[in-house]
Amino acid sequence: MLESVGSLSGTPWIYSQWIYAVVALSVLFDVFLPVLPSGVLVITAATAAAAGTGAAVQHVPDILSLILSAATASVLGDLVAYRLARRGGARLDRAIARSRRLTGAQERLGAALSRGGGALVVLARFAPAGRSIVSLAAGAAHRRVREFLPWSILAGLAWAAYSVALGYFGGQWLGASWLASGISLVALFGAGAGAAYLMRRPSPAAVPVPVPVTVPVPVPGTGTGTGV
Secondary structure, X not given: OHHHHHHHOOOHHHXXXXXXXXXXXXXXXXXXXXXXXXXXXXXXXXXXXXXXXXXXOOOOOOHHHHHHHHHHHHHHHHHHHHHHHHOOHHHHHHHHHOOHHHHHHHHHHHHXXXXXXXXXHHHHHHOOOHHHHHHHHHHHOOOOHHHHHHHHHHHHHHHHHHHHHHHHHHHHHHOOOHHHHHHHHHHHHHHHHHHHHHHHOOOHHHOOOOOOOOOOOOOOOOOOXXXX
């Protein structure tokens, strides 16, 4: 895999205007096909931007444009999945009920959004397939758009900026090499593993709190004995 990533940074299409469209389409559709290498493409383009600075190439990818195209496509993909799930009807509800992951995500997301905190949406953007689960769960639970959209925007920007930064600084320090691509991918997958772990942890509201039991203490001089 590292060999293919390393060779991608030297291909001509990386240094063309089409790179933004390729990145955007990959990010847009990976909400339905999580196997799409959207993160790999973003890192590769950012690495090429770092390595291509000052080189005689047709077009060096712009870092800000990469972040905006990836973040915008991420939000649009989230909204498409959200809308489809919102209009899915009883058939989708039955499918979600059969999936423990979707049911759990739906319950946790509803509790998080009700409290005004959507950090779960941001975490899910980094976790493998987490973006798909949370977007579908939000739509199926009929959460309001104003509750979901701001967190989706924050998640898209955070993920895009993190991925671009990994590729760009890796390319600046190590050049367009397999080592730079490998370190960047390990950091991206490490963030995904950490996000998946945090998503699986039970929320504080879900942890049962022991209720103290009052045990009556006998008082000297009282009892059930017979009086004189």
